[in-house]
Amino acid sequence: xxxxxxxxxxxxxxxxxxxxxECSQTKGHDRMYxxxxxxxLGLRLIYYSFDVKDINKGExxxxxxxxxxxxxxxxxxxxxAIPNQTALYFCATSDPDREGYGYTFGSGTRLxxx
Amino acid sequence: LAKTTQPISMDSYEGQxxxxxxxxxxxxxxxxxxxxxxxxSQGPRFIIQGYKxxxxxxxxxxxxxxxxxxxxxxxxxxxxxxxAVYYCxxxxxxxxxxxxxxxRLSVLP
Numbered sequence: 001x002x003x004x005x006x007x008x009x010x011x012x013x014x015x016x017x018x019x020x021x022e023c024s025q026t027k028g029h030d031r032m033y034x035x036x037x038x039x040x041l042g043l044r045l046i047y048y049s050f051d052v053k054d055i056n057k058g059e060x061x062x063x064x065x066x067x068x069x070x071x072x073x074x075x076x077x078x079x080x081a082i083p084n085q086t087a088l089y090f091c092a093t094s095d096p097d098r099e100g101y102g103y104t105f106g107s108g109t110r111l112x113x114x
Numbered sequence: 115l116a117k118t119t120q121p122i123s124m125d126s127y128e129g130q131x132x133x134x135x136x137x138x139x140x141x142x143x144x145x146x147x148x149x150x151x152x153x154x155s156q157g158p159r160f161i162i163q164g165y166k167x168x169x170x171x172x173x174x175x176x177x178x179x180x181x182x183x184x185x186x187x188x189x190x191x192x193x194x195x196x197x198a199v200y201y202c203x204x205x206x207x208x209x210x211x212x213x214x215x216x217x218r219l220s221v222l223p
Binding site: 004035040041042043044045088090092102103104105106107108110 | 148150155156157158159160163201211212213214215216
């Protein structure tokens with residue numbers, strides 16, 4: 001099983017719908033992140049969480065919200081999806097005390113908003 | 115966070131050594147340099163991390179000169195499967211990384 005699992009892998013939704021992307025990890029890491037990637041661009045940080053009670057906005061948090069349900073689970077919600085939120089979304093985890101501060105990424109969720 | 119600059123793209127041939135250089139002129143004393151590899155439709159994968167001089171693992175080597183204003187990722191004897199985007203990042207230990215557009219490496223037969 002993958003260390004960081006994202007569901008769904010692919011999703012097509014309509015404009016205005018609420019959608020949730022889920023991420024779970026078996027790494028035991030405290031830190032979790034949501035990134036967005038658009039074609040030809042790098043990854044942009046949406047939200048991050050350093051522990052269960054901690055939520056922080058990244059550089060592009062508008063239109064998104066998150067929930068850290070447990071150490072192992074971090075979900076991203078689009079309250080009212082719009083077409084320019086069509087992108088590849090990645091969840092990642094890290095633990096600077098354990099692994100030299102490298103991120104472990106999930107396989108991504110490809111979201112299309114029509 | 116230190117801004118990093120790397121070539122947008124590079125081509126190489128199978129069996130060659132590939133060196134990708136990253137510039138980070140305003141790197142801070144407590145910044146670490148980290149490289150990631152990303153294949154299409156997959157999440158980035160941690161390759162190597164260093165602070166100064168040279169670091170080597172089973173995948174790559176990382177060379178960092180004394181002034182730390184640049185770093186070079188070296189991939190020995192690349193194969194077609196090394197075709198990917200490579201990201202260079204610089205950030206203090208424990209802080210978030212900023213992923214730029216990276217370097218798109220194409221390995222040709």
